[in-house]
Amino acid sequence: MSITVVGSIAYDAVRTPFGERRRMLGGAATHFALAASFFDTVRPVGPVGGDFATEDLRTLSVRGTITDDVVTVPGGETFFWSGVYGDDLNSRETLATELGVFADFQPRLSPAARACEVLFLANIQPSLQASVLDQCDGPRFTALDSMNLWIETARAELIAVIERVDCVILNDAEIRQLTGRHTLPDAARELLELGPEAVIAKQGEYGAALFTRDGFFSLPAYPLVSVVDPTGAGDTFAGGLVGYVAAARERTVSRELLAGAMAYGTALASFNVQEFGTERLARLSFDEVHARVAELHRFTQFEMPLLKETV
Amino acid sequence: MSITVVGSIAYDAVRTPFGERRRMLGGAATHFALAASFFDTVRPVGPVGGDFATEDLRTLSVRGTITDDVVTVPGGETFFWSGVYGDDLNSRETLATELGVFADFQPRLSPAARACEVLFLANIQPSLQASVLDQCDGPRFTALDSMNLWIETARAELIAVIERVDCVILNDAEIRQLTGRHTLPDAARELLELGPEAVIAKQGEYGAALFTRDGFFSLPAYPLVSVVDPTGAGDTFAGGLVGYVAAARERTVSRELLAGAMAYGTALASFNVQEFGTERLARLSFDEVHARVAELHRFTQFEMPLLKETV
Numbered sequence: 001m002s003i004t005v006v007g008s009i010a011y012d013a014v015r016t017p018f019g020e021r022r023r024m025l026g027g028a029a030t031h032f033a034l035a036a037s038f039f040d041t042v043r044p045v046g047p048v049g050g051d052f053a054t055e056d057l058r059t060l061s062v063r064g065t066i067t068d069d070v071v072t073v074p075g076g077e078t079f080f081w082s083g084v085y086g087d088d089l090n091s092r093e094t095l096a097t098e099l100g101v102f103a104d105f106q107p108r109l110s111p112a113a114r115a116c117e118v119l120f121l122a123n124i125q126p127s128l129q130a131s132v133l134d135q136c137d138g139p140r141f142t143a144l145d146s147m148n149l150w151i152e153t154a155r156a157e158l159i160a161v162i163e164r165v166d167c168v169i170l171n172d173a174e175i176r177q178l179t180g181r182h183t184l185p186d187a188a189r190e191l192l193e194l195g196p197e198a199v200i201a202k203q204g205e206y207g208a209a210l211f212t213r214d215g216f217f218s219l220p221a222y223p224l225v226s227v228v229d230p231t232g233a234g235d236t237f238a239g240g241l242v243g244y245v246a247a248a249r250e251r252t253v254s255r256e257l258l259a260g261a262m263a264y265g266t267a268l269a270s271f272n273v274q275e276f277g278t279e280r281l282a283r284l285s286f287d288e289v290h291a292r293v294a295e296l297h298r299f300t301q302f303e304m305p306l307l308k309e310t311v
Numbered sequence: 312m313s314i315t316v317v318g319s320i321a322y323d324a325v326r327t328p329f330g331e332r333r334r335m336l337g338g339a340a341t342h343f344a345l346a347a348s349f350f351d352t353v354r355p356v357g358p359v360g361g362d363f364a365t366e367d368l369r370t371l372s373v374r375g376t377i378t379d380d381v382v383t384v385p386g387g388e389t390f391f392w393s394g395v396y397g398d399d400l401n402s403r404e405t406l407a408t409e410l411g412v413f414a415d416f417q418p419r420l421s422p423a424a425r426a427c428e429v430l431f432l433a434n435i436q437p438s439l440q441a442s443v444l445d446q447c448d449g450p451r452f453t454a455l456d457s458m459n460l461w462i463e464t465a466r467a468e469l470i471a472v473i474e475r476v477d478c479v480i481l482n483d484a485e486i487r488q489l490t491g492r493h494t495l496p497d498a499a500r501e502l503l504e505l506g507p508e509a510v511i512a513k514q515g516e517y518g519a520a521l522f523t524r525d526g527f528f529s530l531p532a533y534p535l536v537s538v539v540d541p542t543g544a545g546d547t548f549a550g551g552l553v554g555y556v557a558a559a560r561e562r563t564v565s566r567e568l569l570a571g572a573m574a575y576g577t578a579l580a581s582f583n584v585q586e587f588g589t590e591r592l593a594r595l596s597f598d599e600v601h602a603r604v605a606e607l608h609r610f611t612q613f614e615m616p617l618l619k620e621t622v
Contacts, residue, residue, distance in 0.1 A: 017493065088493060182328065182399055184516070185534040205495070206517035209531065216610045220520065220529035223496040244616070260616035297615045299527045304608045305555070305571035 002041040002066075003246050004113045004139075005032045006132045007122025007235075008102060009046045009060070009070060012277060013082035016089065018228045024277040025056045027079060028122035028145070031232035034281040035239025035268040036120075037063035038289065039247035043113045045069040045132075047101040049076035059282050069113045076101035089227050090204065109135045118246040120238060121165070123147045126157035133164055141245050141253060143167035145238060151178050163195045166253060169238050172201040172209075184209065185216075197253055200241070200262070202234050208262055215255040219262050222270035222296055229276045236272040236281065240265035240289075267292035313352040313377075314557050315424045315450075316343045317443045318433025318546075319413060320357045320371070320381060323588060324393035327400065329539045335588040336367045338390060339433035339456070342543035345592040346550025346579040347431075348374035349600060350558035354424045356380040356443070358412040360387035370593050380424045387412035400538050401515065420446045429557040431549060432476070434458045437468035444475055452556050452564060454478035456549060462489050474506045477564060480549050483512040483520070495520065496527075508564055511552070511573070513545050519573055526566040530573050533581035533607055540587045547583040547592065551576035551600075578603035 010027030014020060029044040036042045042065040052072060061067055077100035085092045107128055114136050121129040121144040129144055136142075142165040150158050151174060158178070162168055168175075168191055172184050181187035188199040188211035199211045207220040244261035245253060267289050271280045321338030325331060340355040347353045353376040363383060372378050388411035396403045418439055425447050432440040432455035440455055447453075453476040461469050462485060469489070473479055479486075479502055483495050492498035499510040499522035510522045518531040555572035556564065578600050582591045 088487070176399070183536060183538055186536045189536065203517060206514060207529070207531075209534070216534050217613065218518070218531035218534075218610055219613075220518075220531075223520070223527050223529075225494060225497045225500065227494055256614065259613035263613065263616060293616060297613070299529055300611050300613075302528065302530075302570035302574065302608070302611075303567060305574060305604060 002043055002112070002116050003036050003118045003120065003243060004043045004045060004109065004116035004136070005029045005036065005120040005122055005239075006045040006107050006129070007032065007124055008079050009044065009048050009052075010079040010081055012231055013080070013095075014085070014229055014231050014276065016085040016229050017087055018226070019276070021276045025059055026081065026232060026277055028232075028235045030060055030278060031235035031272065031281070032120060032122060032239035032242075033060060033065050034062060034278055035236045035265070035272070036243035036246070037065045038240070038268075038286050039243030040118070041066060042243075043069050043116065045107055045109055045113055047071050047073050047076070047105050049078040049101045050074045052078045059278055062282055066112070069110050073101040083231070085230065089230050092230075107132050107135070117141070118242055119143070120242045121145065121161070122235060122238075126150050126154050126161045129161045130157065130164070133161065140251070141166050141242070143169055143238065143242055145169050145234070146174065148174060148177060159194065162191065165196055167198040167200060168196050169200045169202065169241070171234065172203050175199065175201055185211065198258055200258070202237060204230075204233075208237065208266065210255065210258050210262060212255055212258075217255055217259045217262070219259070219266055219296065219300065222266055222292055223299070224270060224274065227273045230273050231277065233269045233273050237265040237269040240268035263293045263296050264289065266296060313354055313423070313427050314347050314429045314431065314554060315354045315356060315420065315427035315447070316340050316347065316431040316433055316550075317356040317418050317440070318343065318435055319390050320355065320359050320363075321390040321392055323542055324391070324406075325396070325540055325542050325587065327396040327540050328398055329537070330587070332587045336370055337392065337543060337588055339543075339546045341371055341589060342546035342583065342592070343431060343433060343550035343553075344371060344376050345373060345589055346547045346576070346583070347554035347557070348376045349551070349579070349597050350554030351429070352377060353554075354380050354427065356418055356420055356424055358382050358384050358387070358416050360389040360412045361385045363389045370589055373593055377423070380421050384412040394542070396541065400541050403541075418443050418446070428452070429553055430454070431553045432456065432472070433546060433549075437461050437465050437472045440472045441468065441475070444472065451562070452477050452553070454480055454549065454553055456480050456545070457485065459485060459488060470505065473502065476507055478509040478511065479507050480511045480513065480552070482545065483514050486510065486512055496522065509569055511569070513548060515544075519548065519577065521566065521569050521573060523566055523569075528566055528570045528573070530570070530577055530607065530611065533577055533603055534610070535581055535585065538584045541584050542588065544580045544584050548576040548580040551579035574604045574607050575600065577607060
C-alpha cells in the first residue's frame with residue numbers, strides 16, 4: 001500500500017523577518033512527502049532538472065519515500081520560486097517563478113505509482129490533475145489542492161477535477177474565491193454539492209476547518225511563539241492528513257477519521273514552520289509529532305458546560 | 312450579586328451587503344448587557360442624550376437589566392456611529408462618529424453599581440476605565456476591552472489599566488499592535504506578564520483563543536451560512552463570557568471555567584450577527600443559546616488518535 005503525490009519538487013529562495021535561504025529544497029510534493037512518509041510509503045511524481053542535487057534527493061527519500069517517479073530532465077532547470085514574507089508572516093510577495101522543467105511536465109505514472117491506495121493531487125494545472133486521476137487504478141482516497149491562478153484561468157477544468165475527488169483541501173480565501181460565496185460554510189456547502197465527501201479549509205495561523213455533508217469540525221493551529229518560515233505549511237498539513245488516512249486503512253472516511261488526520265497534519269505543519277524549508281521535517285521524530293497532537297487535544301477539549309438556569 | 316458594565320450606549324447606522332438600518336440601538340454596553348443578562352443582573356453605566364427613545368431603554372432592560380446608571384443628559388445627543396461593511400463582512404469603514412454626550416462622560420457609579428461582583432470595562436478611554444476601577448468595591452472578576460485608537464493615543468494609560476484587571480479581551484490584531492510582537496502567543500505572553508490571569512483574543516470568523524500562564528484554549532466561531540450584521544459581535548461575546556463567569560460563582564477563574572464561558576460567548580455572538588443590531592438578542596431564549604453551545608462542543612471534540620506506529 002502506498003501514497004502517490006503529484007506536484008512540484010522545487011528550489012525556493014525565501015526571506016522572512018528571521019533570516020533567508022538563497023536556494024533550498026522545496027515544492028508542494030516535497031513538503032507533502034516529508035510529512036506523509038511518517039505514515040506510509042510515499043511516491044512523489046514530478047520533474048527535476050539536471051541541476052537537482054543528489055543530497056536533496058536523499059532528503060526527499062527520508063522514511064522510505066520512493067523517488068522512482070522523480071524524473072530528471074537532463075539539461076533542464078528545476079522549478080524555482082522566490083518570495084519574501086512581511087513582518088507578520090501572513091503576507092508574502094512572490095519575487096520570481098521560473099517553471100523550468102515544470103513548464104512541459106506531463107505526468108506519466110509508473111505502475112507502482114498508479115497502484116497507490118491513496119492519491120494527493122498537489123497544486124498543478126487542473127487538466128494534469130485529471131490526467132493523473134485517469135492513470136490511477138481507483139485509489140481508495142483522493143484529495144486535491146489548487147490555487148488562485150487556476151481558479152482564475154482554468155475554473156471549468158478545476159471544477160471537473162473537484163467532481164472526481166473525495167476531499168478538497170484549499171485555503172479558505174480560495175474556497176470563497178472559487179464559489180463567490182460570502183461565508184466559508186456557504187462556500188464549502190457549494191463545493192460539497194459537486195461531489196466530494198469532505199472540504200477542508202486551511203486557515204493559516206487560525207487552523208483548519210472540515211466540512212462534510214452532515215458535519216463540521218474545527219481545529220486551531222498549534223500555538224507557536226515564533227514562526228521562522230511558513231513556506232510549505234499547507235502541503236505539510238496535507239501530507240500529515242492524507243498520510244494518516246492512508247495509515248488508518250479504513251474504507252469509510254468518517255468525520256472522526258478526518259479529525260484525527262487534521263490533528264496530525266496540524267502538528268506536522270507546526271514543526272515545518274519553525275525552521276526554513278524542509279530543515280525541521282527532515283530530522284523530526286514521530287514521538288515529537290505525537291506529543292504535539294496530544295497537546296492539540298488538550299488545547300481544544302472542554303467539558304460541556306452544564307449551566308442551564310438563568311437568574 | 313450583579314455585573315456592572317461601563318461603556319457606550321449608542322445609535323448605529325449600518326449598511327451591509329444584506330441591508331441597512333438608519334438608526335438602531337447599539338453601543339458596547341448595550342450589546343454586552345443583552346448577552347450578560349442571561350446569566351445575572353446587569354447594570355450598564357453610560358450616558359444617553361435627550362433623544363434616547365424609551366422603547367430602546369425597554370430593550371436594554373430585557374431579562375432584568377437595571378438601567379438606573381444610564382444617565383440621560385437633557386438636550387444632549389446620544390453617541391452615534393455609522394459604518395458600511397464590505398462584501399466579505401470582514402472589513403468595515405467608519406462613515407461617522409459623533410460622540411455627543413459621550414464626549415464629556417465621567418463615570419459616576421451608583422452604590423449598587425460599585426458593589427458589583429463582576430465588572431466589565433468596555434472600550435472607553437483608559438483613564439475612565441481606571442476611574443471606574445477606583446470606584447468599585449473590589450469585584451471578584453474584572454475584564455476590559457479596548458481599541459486601536461487608545462493603543463495609539465493612550466498606550467501608557469491602557470497598560471496601567473491592564474495591570475489592574477483579571478482578564479483582557481481584545482481583537483488579535485489589537486493584541487499584536489499593543490505589544491509589537493509577530494505572533495499572537497508571543498504577544499499574549501507579554502500581556503500576561505503585566506498581571507492579568509487571562510488574555511482572550513477575539514478572532515472574528517475564526518473564533519477566539521484563551522491564553523493563561525499555564526494553558527491555552529481555542530474555540531472556533533459557530534459556523535454560519537449567512538451573516539447579516541457583525542456589529543456588536545465582540546461585545547456580545549464578552550457579555551456571554553463575563554456573564555457566565557458571574558453565574559458560575561467560583562472564586563478561582565480556571566481555564567475550564569473560561570472555556571465554558573467562551574462557548575457561551577461564542578454562541579451568543581453567533582446569534583447577534585444573524586440579524587441587525589440587537590434585534591436577535593432581544594428575543595433570544597436561553598434554550599436556543601444552550602443548544603448552540605452543545606453544537607459547538609460537538610464541532611470541536613475528537614478522540615485522541617491512538618496511532619503510534621509508523622510503517
